[in-house]
Amino acid sequence: MPIISVMNQKGGVGKTTTAINLSAALASQRRILLVDLDPQANASSGLGIEKPSLTAYDVIIGECSARQAISKTSIENLYVLPASSDLAGAALELDATSENLKLLSKALLAVRPNYDFIIVDSPPSIGALTLNSLAAADYLLLPLQTEYYALEGIAGMMDTVERIKASINKDLEVIGILLTMFDTRTKLSQEVEENVRKHFDELVFWSVIPRNVRLAEAPSYGQSIFEYAATSQGAAAYRRLAEEVLQRVSKA
Numbered sequence: 001m002p003i004i005s006v007m008n009q010k011g012g013v014g015k016t017t018t019a020i021n022l023s024a025a026l027a028s029q030r031r032i033l034l035v036d037l038d039p040q041a042n043a044s045s046g047l048g049i050e051k052p053s054l055t056a057y058d059v060i061i062g063e064c065s066a067r068q069a070i071s072k073t074s075i076e077n078l079y080v081l082p083a084s085s086d087l088a089g090a091a092l093e094l095d096a097t098s099e100n101l102k103l104l105s106k107a108l109l110a111v112r113p114n115y116d117f118i119i120v121d122s123p124p125s126i127g128a129l130t131l132n133s134l135a136a137a138d139y140l141l142l143p144l145q146t147e148y149y150a151l152e153g154i155a156g157m158m159d160t161v162e163r164i165k166a167s168i169n170k171d172l173e174v175i176g177i178l179l180t181m182f183d184t185r186t187k188l189s190q191e192v193e194e195n196v197r198k199h200f201d202e203l204v205f206w207s208v209i210p211r212n213v214r215l216a217e218a219p220s221y222g223q224s225i226f227e228y229a230a231t232s233q234g235a236a237a238y239r240r241l242a243e244e245v246l247q248r249v250s251k252a
């Protein structure tokens with residue numbers, strides 16, 4: 001029952017798109033819980049969960065249990081612990097004490113046996129919510145946009161991982177770096193891929209997520225790519241990623 005945190009300190013890299021569609025792809029074979037820990041709540045709305053009565057905020061502050069706040073999605077075997085903008089307040093209210101950084105981990109204890117995987121969509125910054133996600137996680141998945149500053153950004157994230165391992169979660173491991181928004185028409189995307197694979201070798205997933213219009217459109221309909229455009233290149237890419245994640249976890 002691994003917990004995988006999907007995280008990047010930089011926004012706009014396909015983090016939430018990956019959290020949604022990896023969860024949906026895995027749900028074809030496993031029972032999945034997607035935890036939306038981002039105050040923007042895009043993972044929730046991207047799966048058709050609008051204005052839930054109970055959210056991750058209520059769970060974090062102890063107003064309800066995770067089980068009470070979990071919503072079923074239109075996808076069989078995929079459930080969501082939704083977010084709301086209230087989480088922004090939680091991020092400010094919680095100080096970085098070790099007790100506060102374990103709130104998510106403790107909240108998920110009771111429901112963890114009910115799922116084969118828990119995927120956490122973390123905020124695009126290092127704060128109390130992201131630290132809660134990393135403290136709870138067994139694995140970290142790092143989406144990386146194929147752009148000029150990619151290597152610089154990933155180096156910063158790797159430093160963050162080492163600090164987390166040294167302080168609040170010694171068992172945290174990077175399950176892989178995922179190249180996103182890959183444009184086969186540009187030399188830049190190809191150069192970034194070559195450099196990232198050179199520096200991080202087998203840590204980089206062979207699955208690459210293309211720049212795909214259907215992937216960008218699907219959330220506005222409250223659907224995963226598999227509901228919106230099941231035969232698209234984006235859907236095929238996330239199916240391959242799900243298989244690769246399953247393989248890596250089974251070997252761990």
